[in-house]
Amino acid sequence: MADALYKKLGLVNTREMFKKAVDGGYAIPAYNFNNMEQLQAIMGACAESNSPVIIQVSSGARKYANQTLLRYMAEGAVQMVRKDLKSNIPICLHLDHGDTFELCKSCIDSGFSSVMIDGSHHPYEKNVELTKQVVEYAHKYDVTVEGELGVLAGIEDKVSAAESTYTKPEEVQDFVEKTGVDSLAISIGTSHGAYKFKPGANVPPLRFDILKEIEKKLPGFPIVLHGSSSIPKEYVEMVNKYGGKMKDAIGVSEDQLREAAKSAVCKINIDSDGRLVVTGVIRKVFAEKPAEFDPRKYLGPAREELKKLLIHKNQNVLGSAGKA
Numbered sequence: 001m002a003d004a005l006y007k008k009l010g011l012v013n014t015r016e017m018f019k020k021a022v023d024g025g026y027a028i029p030a031y032n033f034n035n036m037e038q039l040q041a042i043m044g045a046c047a048e049s050n051s052p053v054i055i056q057v058s059s060g061a062r063k064y065a066n067q068t069l070l071r072y073m074a075e076g077a078v079q080m081v082r083k084d085l086k087s088n089i090p091i092c093l094h095l096d097h098g099d100t101f102e103l104c105k106s107c108i109d110s111g112f113s114s115v116m117i118d119g120s121h122h123p124y125e126k127n128v129e130l131t132k133q134v135v136e137y138a139h140k141y142d143v144t145v146e147g148e149l150g151v152l153a154g155i156e157d158k159v160s161a162a163e164s165t166y167t168k169p170e171e172v173q174d175f176v177e178k179t180g181v182d183s184l185a186i187s188i189g190t191s192h193g194a195y196k197f198k199p200g201a202n203v204p205p206l207r208f209d210i211l212k213e214i215e216k217k218l219p220g221f222p223i224v225l226h227g228s229s230s231i232p233k234e235y236v237e238m239v240n241k242y243g244g245k246m247k248d249a250i251g252v253s254e255d256q257l258r259e260a261a262k263s264a265v266c267k268i269n270i271d272s273d274g275r276l277v278v279t280g281v282i283r284k285v286f287a288e289k290p291a292e293f294d295p296r297k298y299l300g301p302a303r304e305e306l307k308k309l310l311i312h313k314n315q316n317v318l319g320s321a322g323k324a
């Protein structure tokens with residue numbers, strides 16, 4: 001096997017993390033980052049709650065923050081965790097929603113320890129072919145690969161769909177065998193963004209029946225849930241109280257995520273909740289201290305609140321706290 005750059009950076013792939021999480025009945029948090037404050041909050045929260053963590057970069061983040069800068073921020077974050085926070089938590093650097101072989105290859109070559117190739121919007125055979133191509137390259141460097149079957153509703157960067165198409169349990173075994181993927185993102189009712197369900201109607205539960213079928217076909221195989229923010233009411237209220245207009249924002253209940261985490265679901269992606277908290281706190285500071293103009297005075301409190309939220313997720317939703 002070729003020398004993997006990520007190992008020199010102190011990163012790990014997802015293999016062992018996922019095995020422990022499936023066996024232990026909890027899920028690893030996958031948090032997206034675009035900027036320094038988010039990354040500090042994620043690392044601080046996971047070091048303090050002693051949780052393994054996947055930090056992930058989307059195409060949108062690469063465009064916003066610059067791919068080279070993000071990559072070195074991740075390297076710096078590992079150093080900060082080891083040297084300053086004195087923590088040995090396993091850290092994985094993951095590409096979220098890679099859409100081409102070239103993008104996945106460039107991330108692997110620059111030190112990512114895990115990549116997602118999302119071919120879910122392609123016809124099945126094309127998805128198999130693309131995923132397999134990425135797996136063959138990634139495994140030469142012991143980088144793990146996440147594939148996806150089924151389409152989530154909602155918008156995440158370029159990936160958007162009006163309606164979700166649930167994963168077909170009859171396809172999963174064939175897909176995993178043909179591609180060699182290490183984990184599989186599935187669609188069972190979660191969706192991207194802060195407006196996951198229509199208001200008024202009963203919030204539809206996740207399709208645990210489909211999850212069970214998938215687990216039967218692939219016993220012990222690592223399953224991933226995207227779009228798993230809960231959109232806590234208190235933060236929506238905070239945004240709206242201080243001039244925001246987030247009407248009818250609804251997420252997946254934490255109870256359901258907790259239940260999912262106990263199954264073969266071993267990676268849960270949470271992004272919108274962090275965005276919500278940061279926005280709420282910044283709005284509050286702006287409303288209460290309109291003369292303030294030092295970004296540290298509003299980004300700082302936002303970072304602190306985000307850290308609190310992530311500790312709560314690790315401890316009370318994913319069950320990953322104390323599992324590093």
Ligand SMILES: [Zn+2]
Pocket residue numbers: 097156192226227269
């Ligand atoms: Zn996603």
